[in-house]
Amino acid sequence: xxxxxxxxxxxxxxxxxxxxxxxxxxxxxxxxxxxxxxxxxxxxxxxxxxxxxxxxxxxxxxxxxxxxxxxxxxxxxxxxxxxxxxxxxxxxxxxxxxxxxxxxxxxxxxxxxxxxxxxxxxxxxxxxxxxxxxxxxxxxxxxxxxxxxxxxxxxxxxxxxxxxxxxxxxxxxxxxxxxxxxxxxxxxxxxxxxxxxxxxxxxxxxxxxxxxxxxxxxxxxxxxxxxxxxxxxxxxxxxxxxxxxxxxxxxxxxxxxxxxxxxxxxxxxxxxxxxxxxxxxxxxxxxxxxxxxxxxxxxxxxxxxxxxxxxxxxxxxxxxxxxxxxxxxxxxxxxxxx
Amino acid sequence: xxxxxxxxxxxxxxxxxxxxxxxxxxxxxxxxxxxxxxxxxxxxxxxxxxxxxxxxxxxxxxxxxxxxxxxxxxxxxxxxxxxxxxxxxxxxxxxxxxxxxxxxxxxxxxxxxxxxxxxxxxxxxxxxxxxxxxxxxxxxxxxxxxxxxxxxxxxxxxxxxxxxxxxxxxxxxxxxxxxxxxxxxxxxxxxxxxxxxxxxxxxxxxxxxxxxxxxxxxxxxxxxxxxxxxxxxxxxxxxxxxxxxxxxxxxxxxxxxxxxxxxxxxxxxxxxxxxxxxxxxxxxxxxxxxxxxxxxxxxxxxxxxxxxxxxxxxxxxxxxxxxxxxxxxxxxxxxxxx
DNA sequence: ATCCTCCAGGAAAACGCTTTCCTCTGGTGA
DNA sequence: TCACCAGAGGAAAGCGTTTTCCTGGAGGAT
Numbered sequence: 001x002x003x004x005x006x007x008x009x010x011x012x013x014x015x016x017x018x019x020x021x022x023x024x025x026x027x028x029x030x031x032x033x034x035x036x037x038x039x040x041x042x043x044x045x046x047x048x049x050x051x052x053x054x055x056x057x058x059x060x061x062x063x064x065x066x067x068x069x070x071x072x073x074x075x076x077x078x079x080x081x082x083x084x085x086x087x088x089x090x091x092x093x094x095x096x097x098x099x100x101x102x103x104x105x106x107x108x109x110x111x112x113x114x115x116x117x118x119x120x121x122x123x124x125x126x127x128x129x130x131x132x133x134x135x136x137x138x139x140x141x142x143x144x145x146x147x148x149x150x151x152x153x154x155x156x157x158x159x160x161x162x163x164x165x166x167x168x169x170x171x172x173x174x175x176x177x178x179x180x181x182x183x184x185x186x187x188x189x190x191x192x193x194x195x196x197x198x199x200x201x202x203x204x205x206x207x208x209x210x211x212x213x214x215x216x217x218x219x220x221x222x223x224x225x226x227x228x229x230x231x232x233x234x235x236x237x238x239x240x241x242x243x244x245x246x247x248x249x250x251x252x253x254x255x256x257x258x259x260x261x262x263x264x265x266x267x268x269x270x271x272x273x274x275x276x277x278x279x280x281x282x283x284x285x286x287x288x289x290x291x292x293x294x295x296x297x298x299x300x301x302x303x304x305x306x307x308x309x310x311x312x313x314x315x316x317x318x319x320x321x322x323x324x325x326x327x328x329x330x331x332x333x334x335x336x337x338x
Numbered sequence: 339x340x341x342x343x344x345x346x347x348x349x350x351x352x353x354x355x356x357x358x359x360x361x362x363x364x365x366x367x368x369x370x371x372x373x374x375x376x377x378x379x380x381x382x383x384x385x386x387x388x389x390x391x392x393x394x395x396x397x398x399x400x401x402x403x404x405x406x407x408x409x410x411x412x413x414x415x416x417x418x419x420x421x422x423x424x425x426x427x428x429x430x431x432x433x434x435x436x437x438x439x440x441x442x443x444x445x446x447x448x449x450x451x452x453x454x455x456x457x458x459x460x461x462x463x464x465x466x467x468x469x470x471x472x473x474x475x476x477x478x479x480x481x482x483x484x485x486x487x488x489x490x491x492x493x494x495x496x497x498x499x500x501x502x503x504x505x506x507x508x509x510x511x512x513x514x515x516x517x518x519x520x521x522x523x524x525x526x527x528x529x530x531x532x533x534x535x536x537x538x539x540x541x542x543x544x545x546x547x548x549x550x551x552x553x554x555x556x557x558x559x560x561x562x563x564x565x566x567x568x569x570x571x572x573x574x575x576x577x578x579x580x581x582x583x584x585x586x587x588x589x590x591x592x593x594x595x596x597x598x599x600x601x602x603x604x605x606x607x608x609x610x611x612x613x614x615x616x617x618x619x620x621x622x623x624x625x626x627x628x629x630x631x632x633x634x635x636x637x638x639x640x641x642x643x644x645x646x647x648x649x650x651x652x653x654x655x656x657x658x659x660x661x662x663x664x665x666x667x668x669x670x671x672x673x674x675x676x
Numbered sequence: 677a678t679c680c681t682c683c684a685g686g687a688a689a690a691c692g693c694t695t696t697c698c699t700c701t702g703g704t705g706a
Numbered sequence: 707t708c709a710c711c712a713g714a715g716g717a718a719a720g721c722g723t724t725t726t727c728c729t730g731g732a733g734g735a736t
Contacts, residue, residue, distance in 0.1 A: 260625070
């Protein structure tokens with residue numbers, strides 16, 4: 001690998017001059033030397049060592065992002081928003097997938113600190129796990145203390161600037177759609193119990209039930225892993241235990257898709273025999289049949305706002321920006337036929 | 339930010355000793371010093387500067403991957419395979435999205451070289467663009483010359499080790515499905531003309547047509563961007579120009595989904611009035627209605643094999659590993675009713 | 677002709693770590 | 707008692723850049 005010294009030698013100049021020409025310093029250099037150096041760069045196919053550059057400059061320009069899984073459309077959308085703002089500000093983004101493993105999340109905070117990123121953004125659900133939360137908060141505090149910026153998306157357990165999706169309100173909207181439509185026996189396909197996203201959405205759903213004089217008994221709630229196949233399994237269990245349901249709310253769209261596939265396989269018509277409501281409004285929602293009624297979150301915008309918060313100067317007090325949920329009515333849900 | 343020197347000072351040892359304890363050298367150190375250093379690390383919340391470590395060690399452990407867009411399921415699957423093998427070998431993976439912009443691809447090769455990665459993997463379609471191909475080949479050659487490893491997925495324009503999806507064979511399989519089913523008027527939703535993936539798949543399709551004594555006239559081929567919405571637009575144009583079609587082959591599943599949505603919107607029944615065949619077998623394929631008949635590529639495995647090639651020692655001659663295509667028959671296609 | 681100013685270019689320190697090589701101590705064997 | 711050896715710990719030399727500070731020469735002003 002050619003180094004700056006090689007280039008300088010070949011061009012017959014000092015490394016200092018070569019560096020100035022290559023990385024565009026403000027210092028003036030004669031055209032003749034400039035040309036000699038650029039020729040040497042070209043001939044040697046020289047590319048500066050990024051790590052050495054990093055060490056020598058005192059900059060701190062990259063931004064780290066920790067998500068559960070980028071290939072999940074939910075996070076893909078958020079990431080798109082994050083990237084847009086980052087790129088507009090000339091920042092490089094390092095993306096880390098925790099695959100919903102808290103310990104891996106802890107490791108990635110260390111890794112990003114080691115990479116000297118200017119900011120760390122955590123996206124995705126929080127965990128009901130005081131020990132872990134404490135450990136994570138500690139690591140983030142240490143980072144913040146040395147000038148690092150932190151912002152989070154949808155994780156109210158953590159301190160710092162935050163963008164908060166209205167998960168409870170969204171749950172309420174889904175609840176209004178089914179209970180308001182006259183459904184009494186409503187099943188729920190929930191996400192993992194330890195995630196705050198699950199409990200928040202569930203809370204909103206419960207509020208709607210109460211408002212319509214209904215309840216959400218435990219036997220009509222099954223917990224799955226927020227993905228299609230576990231959603232399908234959960235749906236089978238739910239239908240076996242409570243065959244008299246007339247509506248199912250899945251707490252994300254992936255699981256709702258699994259629900260639809262099970263209903264199709266059992267010959268249960270949607271929405272005439274069973275209403276189905278999802279959550280997130282992922283792109284697939286409009287392509288399944290029947291198209292999915294779902295609660296929409298402005299994912300891309302949430303990502304953009306979280307990045308903006310992270311790049312702005314630190315405010316005196318942590319800022320919290322809400323992100324509203326809206327119901328997108330499609331064909332998978334209908335009022336209860338009387 | 340605390341440095342190694344800070345830790346050493348606080349523990350009352352030399353930086354050398356601190357380094358040995360922290361990064362687990364083989365050299366022996368007394369328990370007492372070890373404990374003092376670890377305590378200091380904890381108190382200062384010290385994390386080693388990764389760039390400095392990189393510079394000091396002569397290692398070369400990270401691997402770079404350039405894809406069109408990770409949030410596209412096609413690349414998400416490939417990336418999963420790449421990651422599996424990389425993680426199993428203790429390698430960090432840096433992922434770069436070119437968003438199908440050749441110049442960005444060039445930039446990323448430089449970036450990855452600057453990051454001193456041990457290998458660069460390019461995944462996705464090649465371009466019919468001699469000038470660009472030459473530039474890219476040149477950059478990769480410079481990298482290879484300094485000990486870098488390169489492997490590609492589905493890019494026969496580039497030299498080096500490669501995993502080659504059977505795009506032409508896959509196109510042929512799709513063709514056999516429709517022409518072999520008796521269809522005569524077959525429309526094609528193709529990808530961008532400049533991509534070799536498009537031309538390869540199209541070539542296979544043509545071969546099948548010829549084999550069954552049919553042709554694929556230009557007016558029955560429309561070009562789109564390999565995404566759902568452009569696929570839908572293309573389908574509308576195709577149907578308007580050639581209303582007598584009985585089958586449509588889309589050269590990837592995203593576009594096939596767009597095709598299905600247009601057919602639904604126009605009240606054309608699938609497969610009784612129109613057969614639809616996709617390509618790639620993305621997860622959505624089984625969740626649309628009717629479930630999509632499609633050509634399957636072993637994406638995850640392709641990723642895993644490309645990473646394996648990249649991590650193995652360089653062979654004397656470039657190795658090319660084929661990846662076979664198979665037809666997955668579902669409900670969106672049927673023989674022509676006579 | 678002399679002095680000063682200005683500026684292009686180079687020497688060298690610094691960034692934060694790893695690792696080689698060296699020193700010094702304490703223990704062992706004759 | 708002396709010589710030797712082993713092993714723990716430290717000094718210092720890098721790794722490849724950037725950047726500060728300095729040098730020397732050209733040109734202008736007096």
